[in-house]
Amino acid sequence: MFKADGQFLAGILLAFMCTTMGQAPPGGKPTGGGGGTQACTNPTCSSPPCIASRLGDVGCTTVDGVETISHEMKAKGATISSNAHIYGAFEAGFSEQQKSIIEGWGCTDASVVYDTQGGLDISIAEKKVAHACNVELPRVVGNNYIGIVGLCGGHTKDYHFHRSLECLYTQTGGHSPAVGNVAQYKLFGKREDFANSKLPLLDARGAHFGPTPDSNGASVYHYHVQDSAPFTVGCVGPTADNKLVSVAACRALDSTNCDGVFVDVHIGPNTIVKYDRFCPCFDANGSNSGINIVELPALSTTKISCTVSGTCANNTNNPSSSTPIQDGQKSQSGSQSGIISASATWTPLGTLLLMMSRAITTF
Numbered sequence: 001m002f003k004a005d006g007q008f009l010a011g012i013l014l015a016f017m018c019t020t021m022g023q024a025p026p027g028g029k030p031t032g033g034g035g036g037t038q039a040c041t042n043p044t045c046s047s048p049p050c051i052a053s054r055l056g057d058v059g060c061t062t063v064d065g066v067e068t069i070s071h072e073m074k075a076k077g078a079t080i081s082s083n084a085h086i087y088g089a090f091e092a093g094f095s096e097q098q099k100s101i102i103e104g105w106g107c108t109d110a111s112v113v114y115d116t117q118g119g120l121d122i123s124i125a126e127k128k129v130a131h132a133c134n135v136e137l138p139r140v141v142g143n144n145y146i147g148i149v150g151l152c153g154g155h156t157k158d159y160h161f162h163r164s165l166e167c168l169y170t171q172t173g174g175h176s177p178a179v180g181n182v183a184q185y186k187l188f189g190k191r192e193d194f195a196n197s198k199l200p201l202l203d204a205r206g207a208h209f210g211p212t213p214d215s216n217g218a219s220v221y222h223y224h225v226q227d228s229a230p231f232t233v234g235c236v237g238p239t240a241d242n243k244l245v246s247v248a249a250c251r252a253l254d255s256t257n258c259d260g261v262f263v264d265v266h267i268g269p270n271t272i273v274k275y276d277r278f279c280p281c282f283d284a285n286g287s288n289s290g291i292n293i294v295e296l297p298a299l300s301t302t303k304i305s306c307t308v309s310g311t312c313a314n315n316t317n318n319p320s321s322s323t324p325i326q327d328g329q330k331s332q333s334g335s336q337s338g339i340i341s342a343s344a345t346w347t348p349l350g351t352l353l354l355m356m357s358r359a360i361t362t363f
Contacts, residue, residue, distance in 0.1 A: 037157060037158045038158060039083065040057055040060035040061070040083050040084060040085045040086070041057050041060070042057065042059060042060045042181050042182075042183065043057060043058065043059070043182075043183055043236070044183055045183040045184065045236045045237050047240075048236060048237025048238060048240070049205070049235055049236060049237040049238065049239060049240065049245065049253055050183070050235065050236040050237055051235055051236075051253065051254050052088055052233050052234065052235050052236050052280070053087075053088065054088055054090055054119070054257065054278045054280075055087070055088075055090065055092050055118075056085075056087065057085050057086065057087065057160075058086055058087060058088050058182060058232065058233040058236070059086040059180045059181055059182035059183070059187055059232070059233060060083050060084065060085065060086060060180055060181055061080075061082050061083060061084045061086060061161070061165070061168060061179055061180045062082055062083075062178060062179065062180055062181055063082050063168050063169070063177075063178075063179055064079055064080065064081055064082050064168075065079070065080040065152060065165070065167035065168040066078070066079055066080070066167055067079075067080060067150065067151075067152055067167060068151055068152065068167055069140065069143065069144070069145045069150070069151050070143055070144045070145065071144065071145040071146075071147070071149075071150030071151065071152075071155065072101075072150065072155055072156070073156070073157055073159075074150060074152075074154075074159070076143060080152065080154070080159060080167065080168075084154070084159055084160065084161065085158070085159070085160035085161065086160070086161050086165075086180050086182070086187070086232055086233070087160045087161060087162050088162070088230060088231075088232070088233060088234075088280060089121035089122060089162060089163070089229040089230045089231045089232075089280060090118060090119050090120065090121055090122075090162075090277075090278055090280075091118055091119075091120060091121075091122060091125050091148065091162075092118040093115050093116045093117055093118030093119075094110075094113055094114050094115050094116075094118075095114055095116050096110075096111075096114070098110070102129070102133075104146070105129060105133065105135060105137060105146060105147070105148075106133055106135035106137075106146070107129065107132070107133035107135065108133070109133075112132045112133065113128065113129050113132050113133065117263075117277060118277070118278075119257075119277030119278040120265065120275060120277065121229035121230070121231070121288075122148055122149055122162045122163055122229075122231070123163075123228070123229060124229070124265055124267065124273060124275060125148055126138060126147060126148050127265075127267035127268075128265050128266065128267055129148070130267075131266055131267050131268055131269075132266070138151075149161075149162050149163065149164075151164070151166070151167070152164055152165065152166060152167035152168075153165050153166065153231075161232070162231060162232075163225070163227075163231035163232065164225065164231070165179050165180070165189070165225050165232070166189075166225075168180075168189075169189040171189065171190075171191055171194050172194060172195075173194055173195060174191075174193050174194060174195055174196075174213075175188065175191065175192060175193060175194075175211075175212060175213050176188045176189025176190060176191040176192075176194065176224070176225075177189060177213060178212070178213070178214070179225070180232075182223055182232075182233050182236060183236050183237070185207065185221060185222055185223060185236070185237070186212065186214075186222050186223065187222070187223040187224070187225065187232060187233070188212065188222060188223065188224050188225070189224070189225055190224055190225040190226055190227065191224075192210070192224070192304065192305035193305060196307075197307055197308040197309065198305040198306065198307055198308070199305060199306055199307075199308055199312050200224045200304060200305050201296075201297050201298035201301065201303060201304055201305060201306055202224060202226060202296065202298055203238075203244035203245045203246070203296060203298050203299065204234055204235075204245045204246060204247045204249070204250035204281050204282070204296060205223070205233070205234045205235050205236070205237070205238070205245045205250065206223050206224065206226060206230050206231075206232060206233055206234045207221055207222055207223040207224070207238070208221070208222070208224075208244065208298055208304055209221050209238075209244070209304070210222070210304040210305075221237070221238050221242075228282065228286050229280075229282050229286065229288070230280045230282060233280075234250060234280040234281060234282075235250060235253060235254060235280060244298055244299055246295060246296075246299050247281050247282070247283045247290075247293050247295060247296060248293065250280070250281035251279065251281045251290055254279065254280060254281065257276075257277070257278040257279050257280070258276055258279035258280075258281055258288070258290065259276070259279075260276065260290060261276065261277070262274045262275060262276055262289060263275050263277060273287075274287075274289045274291065275288065275289065276288050276289055276290065283295065283296065284296050284297060
């Protein structure tokens with residue numbers, strides 16, 4: 001069985017030529033999470049593309065930052081030194097070990113959000129907690145930022161970033177400055193051109209080709225922070241023939257994690273997200289399910305940026321796309337890209353057809 005558009009076959013070739021970088025243990029998805037305080041280790045990727053770690057360093061910061069509002073162990077004004085960990089989009093899971101932290105978010109019964117498997121991106125995890133505990137996340141209470149991660153995008157004693165990194169750079173001028181290294185590539189802030197309100201058009205890795213402040217006008221593959229998952233790094237490097245990576249190719253490369261085994265995540269009274277744990281390949285609608293993939297705009301244009309108030313409508317890096325998904329919201333094609341109404345009726349035949357469709361996409 002194969003995909004008629006040929007993207008899947010290209011993805012298979014990608015997978016065979018890849019070098020693994022922090023891949024999940026054979027036979028399963030990542031489990032557990034590290035503790036203590038350790039130095040960041042920038043991974044290597046000798047033969048791109050490479051699979052990035054799901055619960056460890058995908059890169060390291062190269063500049064200092066200052067926390068702008070207190071969160072957990074970081075007080076307002078605290079310095080976040082360079083060479084801090086940059087992690088991927090996913091949280092490691094919640095259990096009784098995090099009981100006091102969860103209660104600090106406002107949950108009267110922490111157990112309602114226990115999920116030892118983890119693998120949800122930070123934004124979906126916050127929506128799940130907010131719904132289950134009937135609280136607003138994230139939110140500001142007095143001088144404290146309440147959320148799974150702080151305003152700067154990181155947390156815990158062994159501080160690591162998952163998203164944002166906004167305290168590491170100032171959004172002025174043109175192209176955002178570099179904030180980190182991802183193997184041999186660089187990670188920049190989220191703007192392609194701040195003065196002209198332009199955001200980058202990114203591939204399924206979270207990167208694109210274009211000039212940077214330090215490339216002397218040359219077009220180089222580089223990453224940008226984005227407001228939606230994968231936030232920083234999906235996987236590492238372009239295709240083996242040095243091109244942008246489609247969602248289908250991304251899924252084929254990381255087939256261990258993008259395995260089509262879904263969990264239903266309740267994020268609203270009538271909204272369930274079909275979610276593929278630890279899969280870093282998100283389409284233009286922000287779905288990682290692989291169902292009715294809406295390809296990222298970067299794959300169908302020679303442009304490298306879009307205007308925030310105009311052509312960024314389909315770009316997941318658009319700040320407006322990080323707002324909560326509304327109950328029953330549909331994709332542009334009119335189908336539910338991994339989002340279904342809780343009142344929807346799924347017959348055994350319908351489920352079978354869904355799984356057959358999923359198998360055709362990812363076999």
